[in-house]
Amino acid sequence: MHSSSFLLPKPHQPANKPIKNYALVILNQHLPRFIPRLWAHANLRICADGGANRIFDEMFQMTNDEDEKSTRNRYVPEIIEGDMDSIRPEVKLFYSSQGSKISDKSHNQETTDLHKCISRIHQRTPAHEKSNLCVLVTGALGGRFDHEAANINVLYLFSDMRIVLLSDDCLIRLLPKTHRHELCIESSVEGPHCGLFPVGAPSASTTTTGLKWNLSGSKMRFGSMISTSNIVQSEKVTVQSDADLLWTISLRNLT
Amino acid sequence: MRHSSAFLLPSPPPAGGGPAADVALVVLNQPLPRFAPLLWSRAALRVCADGGANRVFDGMPELLPDQDPDEVRARYKPDVIKGDMDSVRPEVKEYYSNMGTRIVDDSHDQDTTDLHKCITFVVKNSDNSNLCILVLGAVGGRFDHEMGNINVLHMFPNINIVLLSDACLIFLLPRTHAHEIHIERSIEGPHCGLIPIGMPSTSTTTTGLRWNLDNTSMNYGGLISTSNIVEEDKVTVTSESDLIWTVSLQK
Numbered sequence: 001m002h003s004s005s006f007l008l009p010k011p012h013q014p015a016n017k018p019i020k021n022y023a024l025v026i027l028n029q030h031l032p033r034f035i036p037r038l039w040a041h042a043n044l045r046i047c048a049d050g051g052a053n054r055i056f057d058e059m060f061q062m063t064n065d066e067d068e069k070s071t072r073n074r075y076v077p078e079i080i081e082g083d084m085d086s087i088r089p090e091v092k093l094f095y096s097s098q099g100s101k102i103s104d105k106s107h108n109q110e111t112t113d114l115h116k117c118i119s120r121i122h123q124r125t126p127a128h129e130k131s132n133l134c135v136l137v138t139g140a141l142g143g144r145f146d147h148e149a150a151n152i153n154v155l156y157l158f159s160d161m162r163i164v165l166l167s168d169d170c171l172i173r174l175l176p177k178t179h180r181h182e183l184c185i186e187s188s189v190e191g192p193h194c195g196l197f198p199v200g201a202p203s204a205s206t207t208t209t210g211l212k213w214n215l216s217g218s219k220m221r222f223g224s225m226i227s228t229s230n231i232v233q234s235e236k237v238t239v240q241s242d243a244d245l246l247w248t249i250s251l252r253n254l255t
Numbered sequence: 256m257r258h259s260s261a262f263l264l265p266s267p268p269p270a271g272g273g274p275a276a277d278v279a280l281v282v283l284n285q286p287l288p289r290f291a292p293l294l295w296s297r298a299a300l301r302v303c304a305d306g307g308a309n310r311v312f313d314g315m316p317e318l319l320p321d322q323d324p325d326e327v328r329a330r331y332k333p334d335v336i337k338g339d340m341d342s343v344r345p346e347v348k349e350y351y352s353n354m355g356t357r358i359v360d361d362s363h364d365q366d367t368t369d370l371h372k373c374i375t376f377v378v379k380n381s382d383n384s385n386l387c388i389l390v391l392g393a394v395g396g397r398f399d400h401e402m403g404n405i406n407v408l409h410m411f412p413n414i415n416i417v418l419l420s421d422a423c424l425i426f427l428l429p430r431t432h433a434h435e436i437h438i439e440r441s442i443e444g445p446h447c448g449l450i451p452i453g454m455p456s457t458s459t460t461t462t463g464l465r466w467n468l469d470n471t472s473m474n475y476g477g478l479i480s481t482s483n484i485v486e487e488d489k490v491t492v493t494s495e496s497d498l499i500w501t502v503s504l505q506k
Contacts, residue, residue, distance in 0.1 A: 222453025
């Protein structure tokens with residue numbers, strides 16, 4: 001079961017399931033417009049290296065605050081994690097003095113900053129809570145394509161967690177083949193454009209409900225048919241596949 | 256198969272460097288990258304996919320702020336505007352149509368993406384022997400559009416198609432060939448990657464990278480080659496699987 005209720009202006013609490021707790025990871029690209037509402041309801045905020053520069057520089061214009069200083073004092077990440085080659089020294093000093101934990105992983109060059117952040121969250125989350133915790137990530141898409149590909153690979157490497165990559169235009173989730181998925185569509189904030197992609201390996205059989213062009217035991221593969229520019233037509237979309245799929249849905253203009 | 260990004264050089268490559276590619280430019284509906292005017296001047300055919308025409312109309316004068324906007328628009332006039340016409344602004348379409356741009360309305364065909372239609376069009380209207388199709392605006396924005404555009408690379412493996420953004424370029428390395436990628440170090444690199452999209456790769460071998468692959472397997476959920484570094488002017492890649500090559504572009 002997947003829901004994007006974190007995008008609603010106030011947390012939405014359906015009767016039959018508890019609100020998800022989520023962690024917010026901020027990577028080093030322009031902040032999306034709706035970041036204040038994500039920040040407000042997060043349990044934990046982690047800036048990956050230069051993501052801290054983005055909060056420091058860009059958060060003010062996303063808020064109705066009177067002055068930059070009060071914004072900076074209000075939006076302090078709990079953790080700044082990564083190899084520290086992008087964060088400006090004065091930014092690091094400021095957040096450190098405000099209480100952020102600085103987790104310097106510069107000795108570890110094998111993994112991306114996002115991987116390090118997810119790994120940390122993964123390690124500190126007890127096994128029985130892993131599938132309930134949601135990790136929202138901003139700044140993972142766009143920019144250098146190899147970074148984007150590596151960030152998408154993090155979804156595959158930590159497929160037992162719910163990780164959502166967000167941009168101004170859309171969100172992406174991995175739908176592992178091990179489960180039948182129900183996507184609760186919050187139509188005030190997301191849709192109608194959506195898609196399903198067999199990025200890792202082809203699918204011999206995928207079945208969906210709730211889309212304008214549903215799949216029915218359909219094959220999908222790069223080089224042939226993949227589901228793009230589809231349309232969400234129901235409040236609930238279901239997906240079942242023999243392959244891991246990436247799900248994407250467009251985001252409405254959220255400010 | 257030999258690949259070169261000489262089209263990105265400020266001055267055209269010297270005559271001795273091999274046959275010049277027949278360059279076509281396709282502009283999709285996203286902000287223009289900063290080198291759009293340069294690529295426009297290199298191209299024999301310029302096609303705007305629907306709202307790509309808005310981007311040229313608005314964006315070219317912005318990229319050339321020292322010049323008169325009307326002169327810029329006259330100079331950077333698309334040869335064709337093609338697509339279902341639901342994004343191009345009416346006044347933009349009329350402006351270019353009055354200047355001789357061919358308008359090809361595809362609104363009846365909803366089965367293929369705008370890029371797919373443009374590639375088919377360019378192939379039909381070009382001398383194929385050495386065609387290179389450069390595409391602006393194919394990455395970033397809505398992810399399903401980006402995936403659809405990458406799928407177009409897989410659907411036309413025998414056509415030289417390069418997707419470009421401000422940050423990087425992308426093209427397909429089909430499994431049917433051994434590849435030589437010539438790196439223009441003044442504009443490309445050093446960051447690069449090899450990504451198996453759509454299918455795991457059981458064996459890839461490279462030369463010219465900081466972390467070369469040696470009969471290495473790659474797949475989503477495992478190893479993919481990202482944040483690699485180009486170390487030589489020539490990179491070679493052979494693989495039993497189609498791979499996406501990407502290299503960063505310098506500012």
